[in-house]
Amino acid sequence: MxxxxxxxxxxxxxxxxxxxxxxxxxxxxxxxxxxxxxxxxxxxxxxxxxxxxxxxxxxxxxxxxxxxxxxxxxxxxxxxxVKEVTVSVFEYRHYELAPGKQELTRRYVTECSRPTFDRHGFRMTGPWEVVAGTTNSLHYLLEWDDFDARERGWAAFYADPDYQRKRAEIMADGELALRAHVAFWRPMPAPTAPAPTPGG
Known part of the structure; x- marks a missing residue:
């Protein structure tokens, strides 16, 4: 049949x-x-x-x-x-300040660097001052999508005419920092979880 x-x-x-x-x-x-x-x-x-x-x-x-x-x-x-998730790059910056420049550094951050960061879309965490230890220093973090974004961001930052004018005014008597230290961080990988099984 x-x-x-x-x-x-x-x-x-x-x-x-x-x-x-x-x-x-x-x-x-x-x-x-x-x-x-x-x-x-x-x-x-x-x-x-x-x-x-x-x-x-x-x-x-x-x-x-x-x-x-x-x-x-x-x-x-x-x-x-699914599109692969990218991990941000964190730029850690540590400045050793010249003696007697603490108050002028606060003015520089408030009137010069932070407004310029905001204008150019910088993602900053900080800045911080040290309360115990080597106190004459400044620390902050910047978050970048990748190193190419960092290069573009800093190029726009230093080319900003308002930044150049204000920086020259604040630093008329000399640089605020003796040395600058830069390091790049990334999140530590999380422990690998076992892949889910279909229907499990």
Missing amino acids: YTSKAELRVPRQPGQPLAGASFPDRYRSRTARHPPWRPGALCTKQCRRCGLAHRSRNAHHEPDSFRVADAVSTVWKIGPR
Whole structure:
């Protein structure tokens, strides 16, 4: 007897995900089978959070057939296609100040360097003064997307006419710093977590 392909097809059980379907397609298939979860649909059922029956438009109920494990499995499958996250570069700057230049350095930061940083989109943390130890120093951090962004940022900083004018005014009697120390930091890699297993 001839058997058609339709007769050989195994029927899909309720709640079973579509084979090879993407996450949005799987979600749409679930919402199609559960009308209360279509956008804007009225829902009358017992709420899992408060135990009362509500008739509302998309209240805070949770869909019965949408499991967290399904979402984890889907993310695990599409993971290689997700854009790789870049790690910022942190520039640590430490200045050893000349004797008697502490107050003038505060003026330089307030009136000159910080406004210029703000104009050119620098992401600064600090600055800090030392309260115990070698106190005649200044410290701060700058965050950069990469080293190319750092080069562009500092080029714009030193070419700023307002910065040049204000710096010449404040440093008319000489430089504020005797030495400058620069180091580049990056976050320590986090412990590697085991990859999630499909459906696990």
